[in-house]
Amino acid sequence: MTKFQQEEIKIEKLLTDANIKCEITGGPGDKGIDIKGMKKGVKFIIECKNWRTKNIEGVLSQQSNGTIGIVTAPSMNRYTPGAKETARTLLPTEVYPS
Template identity: 65%
Template sequence: MIKFQQEEISPVQKGKNFEMKIEKLLTDANIKCEITGGPGDRGIDIKGMKKGVKFIIECKNWRTKNIDRSIINQIEEVLSRQSNGTIGIVAVLPTEVYPS
């Protein structure tokens, strides 16, 4: 039997995969959105609109790090540059998925 060594996925690729999963969940729910994440994304990984309400999403695919006040401050800063009424969301994996 031949065994293949599984290639390790980089943290950047894990983040991109998570963004794509979130985008798919939203589009499957008929929510218009697009991935904007990447270098220089200025804290917006996904942006979209539902029933005239704009939203931005910052995705965090962290397994060993908690979301702390600095992340909340970051999304608040990003929201300050958006039009009034824009909703900010931080998308994270539940800890049950990857227990520590």
């Protein structure tokens, strides 16, 4: 199991423990969506990343209107400059420690 698969499982567990229905969709062909779910009728997608390979805006634009996009990373200390810039440009941004 890779570091990123472990991170996806950790995030899914945090959400399900908070009674938020979600599922891991990451892997080959995931189109940038690692976890998807719904809470109170609001759809959300999560992209777990540690480097900038694709902006979530492109992934989010393919979703239904009203979908929330969330970017996560395993550690603030290990962000690459591109990932830090992505986090700065996405508003609003919430960061939860690992």
